[in-house]
Amino acid sequence: MLRTLERRVAATGLSLATVAAGSLLATGWSTPAQAAVPATIPLKITNNSARGDQVYIYNLGTELSTGRQGWADANGTFRPWPAGGNPPTPAPDAAITGPAAGRSMTIRMPKFSGRVYFSYGQKLVFKLTTGGLVQPAVQNPSDPNRNILFNWSEYTLNDSGLWINSTQVDMFSVPYTVGVRRSDGTAASAGRLKAGGYKGFFSALRGQSGGWSNLIQTRPDGTVLRALSPLYGVETGALPASVMDDYVNRVWRKYTSSTLTVTPFANQPSVKYFGRVSGNVMNFTNTSGAVVTSFEKPDASSVFGCHRKLDAPNDQVRGPISRTLCAGFNRSTLLVNANQPDAGSGSFYKDGVTNQYARRIHEQMADGKAYAFAFDDVGQQESLVYAGTPVQADLTLDPLN
Structure with missing residues (x-):
């Protein structure tokens, strides 16, 4: 199941942001010595989606001080996963009720390497095997999350700071922007689409010949949910194996x-x-x-x-x-x-002949930066922000227009 870079590193308790953190010198970043990073920092979640659906938030990952996998509640308290089973057993309900449209809320992020999931209208289904957490795998038509509108960000918070990114390595779905605020008063953000970029992406992919439109998944009622990555397109037969x-x-x-x-x-x-x-x-x-x-x-x-x-x-x-x-x-x-x-x-x-999925995503990003494939950070083309002395992280749920 964990076949892309994101999923491979998630299986070992690392996020894509961690991989970036470990390769900053290779991509031109630097990490100067910083003051101690607190045990938790605030994550401000702002719902600008203009949707009426209830939003659910999940903060899942690996506790860096112990290596244990689990989830964090709204206060940033770590909760280890219980033992799983074979077949997989239901995971504890880790959902945090998110803000209504036009509102914000703040939760706490612990020193984690993990993901912040968010879903609209329905809670996500997570299960546990003997090997740990089963992540959503919507390339599988029988996955219980297949018809849920959701997405996730990835982050690592450790003693050297905070790395947080938006990602489209597995799929392109409901848009969001990530940000950091630093102790010196500076701020940075990444992942924001151009005005009209969400619909513009799907329109462009539908018009792309060669099977690329087959990456788009919809609900039975026609609601657009996401576009799968071309890796999953090839694996499921939606995209020809000979495409490259x-x-x-x-x-x-x-x-x-x-x-x-x-x-x-x-x-x-x-x-x-x-x-x-x-x-x-x-x-x-x-x-x-x-x-x-x-x-x-x-x-x-x-x-x-x-x-x-x-x-x-x-x-x-x-x-x-x-x-x-x-x-x-x-x-x-x-x-x-x-x-x-x-x-x-x-x-x-x-x-x-190119990765048309990645091409179309980058075209629609406000700054041209995205994580449209696993090593999109080569040449610093990735949607990643970093703070050595973070005072707050931001996650903004953007409109689907």
Whole structure:
């Protein structure tokens, strides 16, 4: 079930924000020494959705001081999950009643690596197995959350600060904006759509040929719920498994006779790796000429999920190279730039074969930043904000227009 980066790291108690926190130097961020971060900080939730549905909030994750998985109540008190079962057993009701339209409320966030879910009109269904929490998996038609309108943000709060992001790695659904307020009076936000961006995204995806409109899920009454990620589209058959083949084949042909240079660390420009295809495998050498890792030709699932043939272990060689390759394939920049990653976004998604889902999401973001695939943080294109001395986090539920 936990096949995308988000779900893989969630299974180990980490959020996408944690992965970003662990790779800030690679993407150009820095984390200066800060004063002690309090045990909990306020999360202000503002409902600007203009919807009349009751909102439910969930704060789920891993308690960083103990490694235990569980949930936090509105006061930020940690509650560990009880033992699960096989078949899965119902989880305790962790729902916090959220604010009505036009209102705000504040809850407390503990030192967690986790997710803040929110749903409209119905509570989400969570269950526990012997291995822990079962997350919603709406690519499965029988998932009990399939017809619920919901979404989630991810965050990590630890002694070094707060990282919080919006995410569309698994799906694009009801819009929201995340923010931080710092002790020096500064603030930052991410994830806000352009005016009309929500409907604009779905309209664009419906008009995209090649099966991309099949990613859209609706209720039986026609209400639009979400668009699945292309990874889930391929896995469920909604999107053709061959959707990226033409581009991948052209990349493989190009680098049979030329070299792809990867400089994965923004703060270490002298660290370079050189890729050439031989025998249908792309081999990467270091500056000494030694082969350090190799990649088989990836399929669409590997590209969209940044896994399988583009697996990215948490190391200092293969993982960083794979991250860069994954970003280049999704953005379709590998044919126009033999030096990766790209410094800017001007050449992203220009090829006829590309991640159209990611393309359409970025087009509709107010600042162009999003987490539309697992390694969208390559080149700092992600919708992530950070505060070393956080005094408040913000989650704004935006209108569906």
